[in-house]
Amino acid sequence: MFEEVxxxxxxxxxxxxxxxxPATHGVLHLVITLNGETxxxxxxHLGFIHRSIEKMCESLSYRQFIYVTSRxxxxxxxxxxxxxxxxxxxxxxxxxxxxxxxxxxxxDELTRIASHELWWGAMAMDLGAFTPFFHAFRERETINDIxxxxxGARLTMNYMVPGGVMQDIHPDFQRKVKEFxxxxxxxxxxxxxxxxxxxxxxxRMKKVGYxxxxxxxxxxxxxxxxxxxxxxxxxxxxxPYEVYNNVExxxxxxxGGDSFARYMVRIREMEQSVCIIEQLIDNIPxxxxxxxxxxxxxxxxxxxxxxxxxxxxxLGVYIVSEGGTTPYRIKFRSPGxxxxxxxxxxxxxxxxxxxxxxxxxxxxxxxxxxx
Amino acid sequence: xxxxxxxANELHIWLNKTFNPTLTLVIEMVIAGIAVISLFAVxxxxxxxxERKVSAWMQIRLGPNRVGPKGxxxxxxxxxxxxxxxxxxxxxxxKLLFNLAPFIAMIVAMLLMxxxxxxxxxxxxxLNIGVLYVSAVSSIMVISILMAGWASNNKYSLMGAMRSGAxxxxxxxxxxxxxxxxxxLTGSLRVSDIIQSQxxxxxxxxxxxxxxxxxxxxxxxxxxxxxxxxxxxxxxxSELTAGFHTEYSGMKFALFFLAEYVNVFxxxxxxxxxxxxxxxxFHIGNWTGFNKVMDYIPSSIWFFGKTFFLIFIIMWFRWxxxxxxxxxxxxxxWKYLLPISMINLLLxxxxxxxxxxx
Numbered sequence: 029m030f031e032e033v034x035x036x037x038x039x040x041x042x043x044x045x046x047x048x049x050p051a052t053h054g055v056l057h058l059v060i061t062l063n064g065e066t067x068x069x070x071x072x073h074l075g076f077i078h079r080s081i082e083k084m085c086e087s088l089s090y091r092q093f094i095y096v097t098s099r100x101x102x103x104x105x106x107x108x109x110x111x112x113x114x115x116x117x118x119x120x121x122x123x124x125x126x127x128x129x130x131x132x133x134x135x136d137e138l139t140r141i142a143s144h145e146l147w148w149g150a151m152a153m154d155l156g157a158f159t160p161f162f163h164a165f166r167e168r169e170t171i172n173d174i175x176x177x178x179x180g181a182r183l184t185m186n187y188m189v190p191g192g193v194m195q196d197i198h199p200d201f202q203r204k205v206k207e208f209x210x211x212x213x214x215x216x217x218x219x220x221x222x223x224x225x226x227x228x229x230x231x232r233m234k235k236v237g238y239x240x241x242x243x244x245x246x247x248x249x250x251x252x253x254x255x256x257x258x259x260x261x262x263x264x265x266x267x268p269y270e271v272y273n274n275v276e277x278x279x280x281x282x283x284g285g286d287s288f289a290r291y292m293v294r295i296r297e298m299e300q301s302v303c304i305i306e307q308l309i310d311n312i313p314x315x316x317x318x319x320x321x322x323x324x325x326x327x328x329x330x331x332x333x334x335x336x337x338x339x340x341x342x343l344g345v346y347i348v349s350e351g352g353t354t355p356y357r358i359k360f361r362s363p364g365x366x367x368x369x370x371x372x373x374x375x376x377x378x379x380x381x382x383x384x385x386x387x388x389x390x391x392x393x394x395x396x397x398x399x
Numbered sequence: 400x401x402x403x404x405x406x407a408n409e410l411h412i413w414l415n416k417t418f419n420p421t422l423t424l425v426i427e428m429v430i431a432g433i434a435v436i437s438l439f440a441v442x443x444x445x446x447x448x449x450e451r452k453v454s455a456w457m458q459i460r461l462g463p464n465r466v467g468p469k470g471x472x473x474x475x476x477x478x479x480x481x482x483x484x485x486x487x488x489x490x491x492x493x494k495l496l497f498n499l500a501p502f503i504a505m506i507v508a509m510l511l512m513x514x515x516x517x518x519x520x521x522x523x524x525x526l527n528i529g530v531l532y533v534s535a536v537s538s539i540m541v542i543s544i545l546m547a548g549w550a551s552n553n554k555y556s557l558m559g560a561m562r563s564g565a566x567x568x569x570x571x572x573x574x575x576x577x578x579x580x581x582x583x584l585t586g587s588l589r590v591s592d593i594i595q596s597q598x599x600x601x602x603x604x605x606x607x608x609x610x611x612x613x614x615x616x617x618x619x620x621x622x623x624x625x626x627x628x629x630x631x632x633x634x635x636x637s638e639l640t641a642g643f644h645t646e647y648s649g650m651k652f653a654l655f656f657l658a659e660y661v662n663v664f665x666x667x668x669x670x671x672x673x674x675x676x677x678x679x680x681f682h683i684g685n686w687t688g689f690n691k692v693m694d695y696i697p698s699s700i701w702f703f704g705k706t707f708f709l710i711f712i713i714m715w716f717r718w719x720x721x722x723x724x725x726x727x728x729x730x731x732x733w734k735y736l737l738p739i740s741m742i743n744l745l746l747x748x749x750x751x752x753x754x755x756x757x
Contacts, residue, residue, distance in 0.1 A: 043554045051637045065558070065725055154637045156628055156722025162458035222719070228629055229721045380558070381724040384637050 040068055047076045051154055051384040054394030056368075058383075065379045070372045074398045081399040085358040090116050090190060090325040093355065098184035100362065101396035103143040106135045107338040109188035114269060115334035115345040116190040119327035125316040128192030129270040130308050134205070135175075135187060136336075137301040141212070142171040143339035144298050151291070151388030152223050155232055160223050167215050170208050174201065190325060192318035205309050209302055216298060224295065233288035237374040237386040240285055247373065248366035251341025252297060253390055256290035258283040263337035275307045287382075290389040326353055340364055340391050364396040404520035431523055435509050442664050443657035444474040449707075450660070450714055457718045478653065486649035489552060496550035501647065501654035503543035508661040510536050514590050515668045518678050518699035522590065529590035530582060533669055534575050537624065540662065541567040544626075544633060544643050547655070551646040559642025562725055563633030567624055569732040574620035576740040577613040580747040581673040584610070590672060597676040599684050607755070609746045614674045616740050621666035622713055623728070625659065629720035630728060637722075667709035671702065675709075678702040 041062045047055040055076035061069040081100060085093040094112045098105035110132055117124060149164030172182040177198040179185040187194050223229055239249070244257040254261045262279040264272040280296045282289035327349035335344045341363025348357040367390045375383050414423045448463070448471065455462025463470030488497055514529035516522040526532060541564055548560020582588055584606055585596045596602075602610050623630035634642040644655045671677060678698035682690045723731070 041554060043558075049640060065562075152721065156631065156635065156637060157718075157720060158454070159458050159718050162460060166459055223721075226721065228723055228727075231727055232721060232724060379724055379726060381632070381635070381638050381722070 045383075051387065052394070053150060053387075053392065056392065056394050056397070058371075060380070060383070062380060065381075067375050067378055067380060067383060070375045070383065072368055072371060077395050077398045079395075079399065082358050082360060086355055089353050090327060090355070093358070094189065095184075095186045097360070098186055099395060100360065100399055101338060101340065101343070101364065101393050102183055103146055103393055104139050104338040104340070105184050106132075106139040106187060107336055108343060109186060110136060111334055111336040111338075111343050111345045113188040113190050114336065115332050115347050116325065116327065118334055119330070119332045119347065119349060120190065120321070120325065122191055122319055122321065124192050124319050126271075126313045127315045128317050128319070130312050131193050131197055131317065132188060133270050133272065133275075134305060134308055134312075135179075135185075135193075137304050138171050138174065138205070140301045140339045141298050142168050144294050144301075145171075147294060147339075147388075147391045148219065148223070151385075151391075152229075154384040154388040155229065157223065157229075160219070163215075163218070163222065167208075167212055170211065174204050174208065177201065177204070189318065191321040192316070194318075196317045197312070202309055202312070205305060209305060209309075212298075212302060216295070219295070224291075230288065232382070232385055233286065233291055233389075234284075235286055236378060236382050237287045237290075237389065238285050239370060239374050243370065243373060244285075247370045249341070249370055250363050250366065251337065251339070251391075252280075252293040253290055253341060253363075253367045253370070255280055256282050256293045256389075257285040261342065263335050263342055267335060269334075269336065271308070275304050277304050287385055287389040294391070324353055326351065327355070335361075338363060340393065340396065341367060360399060362396045362399065364391075364393055368392055368397050407520075435512050435523070438512065439505070439509055439657065439661055440478075443660050444478065446660040446664060446710065447474040447477070447656070449710070450717075453711065453714045454718050457715075481650055481653040484649035486651050487646075489646050491552040492646065493550035493552070496546045497646075498651070500543045500547035500550060501651045501658070503546065504540065504658035505654045507536060507539045507543065508658045508665065510539075511662070511665045515665065516590055516594060516672065516677050516702070518697070518702055521678075521699070525589060525591050528588045530578055530588045530593070530669075530673075533665075534571065534578060537662075537666075538567070538571055540624075540658075547647070548643040551643070553646050555639040555641070555645045556643050559633045559635065559639045559645070562635075563626060563643060565725070566626070566630060566632060566728060569729060570620045570623035570630075570736075573616050573732060573736040573740050574624055576737070576744050577617040577620065578669075578673060580606070580609065580613040580740075580744055583744070583747050583751050586751075590677070594672060594677040594679050597679045597682075599682055601674065601676040601679070601681070603674045606747065607750065609743050609750060610674065612739065612743050613747070614670070616736055616743070617670055617674070618709070618712065619736065620732075621670065622716055623732070625662045625666055625713075627659075627663065627713055628717040629722050631717075631722060632725055632728060635722060663710060663713060664706065667713065668702070668706045670709050671705035675705045676701075677705075 043060050043062060045058040045060055046052040047057040052058065057073040057076060059071040059073060060067060079099070081096055084096055088096065094109050097108040097112050100108055145164040145168045149161035152160035175185055176182050178201055179187040239257045241257045241259050244254040244259050250261050258281055260279060260281065265279045277300045280293045280300060282293050327347065329349055329351040332347045332349065333344060335342055342361065343363055344361030346359040346361070347355045350356040371386065371390065375386055411427070414426055418426065451473070452462045463473035466472045466476045488494055511533060513524040514522070514526060514532055544563045545560045548556040548563070581593060581602055584602060585593045587593060603614050626633045639645070644652055647655060678701050680693035680696060680698070680701050682693060
């Protein structure tokens with residue numbers, strides 16, 4: 029019965045995971061060659077959520093195209109917008125007011141916490157534990173409420189504009205963020221008790237999906253995925269933008285290279301984000317929240333590049349301008365694409381059950397991979 | 400105390416007076432059959448609702464709260480929905496096996512209800528090998544899962560079924576060995592004898608630490624045997640979408656679903672019977688006054704209280720633990736649980752011979 033439905037000539041079983049599958053968190057399609065339960069090959073197929081965002085951006089003005097990028101990595105919409113706004117500002121050689129810089133960094137770090145929270149819950153769900161997902165969402169809702177007050181949206185905020193931020197922060201913003209930080213510091217220990225310390229969880233994560241530092245570099249991994257293998261690559265540290273060179277924070281490095289190391293990097297990164305927010309929340313300078321810009325932005329002829337550290341890694345925005353009101357070419361260097369490419373390498377030889385755990389620790393957001 | 404057997408006897412006498420003996424026997428069997436079927440349905444509905452409420456409580460949600468008072472009728476509504484849904488048979492499936500599998504699952508669950516003592520003198524069939532019967536019949540469950548997995552013509556189903564086969568066959572050993580410890584202590588396989596032997600205290604208290612070890616191993620093994628998380632590798636929705644019942648829909652799916660919950664009830668009932676005294680109230684040695692007071696609580700409340708306590712523990716596992724991997728699952732059984740339960744059985748045997756237990 030099974031000969032006709034997908035076995036290789038060596039008699040290995042080929043199964044299709046996705047594009048509609050609970051483990052892929054979106055429309056990723058994996059073609060997996062299996063020998064029993066052991067993975068021989070993983071082949072990711074993309075294209076199910078390709079919206080040609082880069083091409084769309086080319087027909088939109090420099091103010092408009094930023095809104096489209098919220099739909100790439102929808103979990104760190106702020107940071108995507110930030111990268112684009114920064115690139116346009118580079119082209120315009122625009123100085124943005126200090127208040128806007130601090131607000132941008134605050135929003136970025138809140139986004140990073142929210143994104144890591146969702147990753148934490150979804151990864152636990154991949155491993156078969158449902159409850160952490162709801163606990164993570166409880167705290168994530170608080171962040172979304174804070175965002176909603178200031179930006180008017182909960183997921184695709186579109187708050188960063190060339191020259192600063194769209195509007196001033198809500199009067200309650202500082203108080204609510206401080207309350208959230210107090211709550212979150214308690215909850216992060218709860219997370220450790222619930223998942224990190226669990227013996228089943230540790231057995232599932234340790235010595236699984238090993239990625240060496242050399243491979244991480246050669247596959248172009250970035251963000252927590254690379255830092256879990258001991259590669260120093262935090263853009264905030266090495267190519268600081270906005271006020272990141274004025275705040276004290278630690279670049280989290282783990283040398284394990286396995287799924288557990290990548291997990292620990294993200295958990296500890298949330299603590300560092302809290303640390304950054306704590307330093308800035310009482311020191312938001314007074315002043316304008318937006319620099320004066322012309323109604324129609326025109327970038328000079330040339331090529332501009334900006335890079336930021338999103339929750340998943342390095343996001344690069346490359347704009348080629350011919351001097352008009354729309355970009356001639358836009359290219360996004362998304363972290364998810366490079367991180368996904370490593371999946372086949374780390375998954376070979378492990379069990380099918382571990383594949384979902386590895387995908388969890390790579391923190392894949394499909395619309396980011398497949399723009 | 401008032402007992403269910405009074406009603407049963409009255410009914411038996413009345414039936415004998417009205418009909419001839421053969422017809423009486425037939426009518427009694429029909430009544431028992433209807434009772435089992437309705438118990439199957441009611442237990443399934445209650446446990447599904449309980450699971451949803453327990454999970455909601457652990458996950459800071461409300462759970463079902465729209466249908467009926469506090470969502471009590473939610474699972475009834477779900478059953479009605481499943482009843483009117485189309486039961487699809489996929490192309491290329493083995494039609495006979497595909498349609499037979501859910502019924503085998505259901506029949507196994509119903510057969511297992513026979514030797515369970517729900518209350519004092521309330522038992523369908525007190526056969527002399529009751530405990531052996533339970534472990535024998537419960538292993539038929541794996542056949543229905545293998546059938547479902549093979550006949551579906553789906554790779555996910557096949558993998559789920561294969562996993563489940565390896566898992567159930569392995570964990571049956573530990574479950575059987577921990578059942579044996581109590582059989583050794585009691586000296587009987589008959590369920591009523593096992594319950595009666597706990598009249599001066601439950602085995603979990605009388606049997607020292609070995610009984611406690613056996614109890615813990617039993618709970619772990621039956622969690623695996625019923626395919627519940629953290630051992631739900633046969634379903635493993637994040638890996639295999641729904642495992643062996645991926646292709647099932649409508650009432651055929653519901654039968655698998657209900658059978659799973661009824662199986663959970665049954666293994667918990669067996670656990671409560673063996674280790675926690677079944678319907679036997681909480682008695683301490685020869686404290687006659689205390690024992691009398693405990694006797695005033697009806698035996699059915701004792702039985703269902705203990706059983707639902709164990710069910711709650713198994714649900715608690717499900718909603719807090721991540722899933723094991725297949726090799727870890729088999730390691731746990733063959734490297735840890737099986738040797739421990741074998742040594743434990745030897746300990747208990749020595750204890751029973753030397754009369755060290757209370």
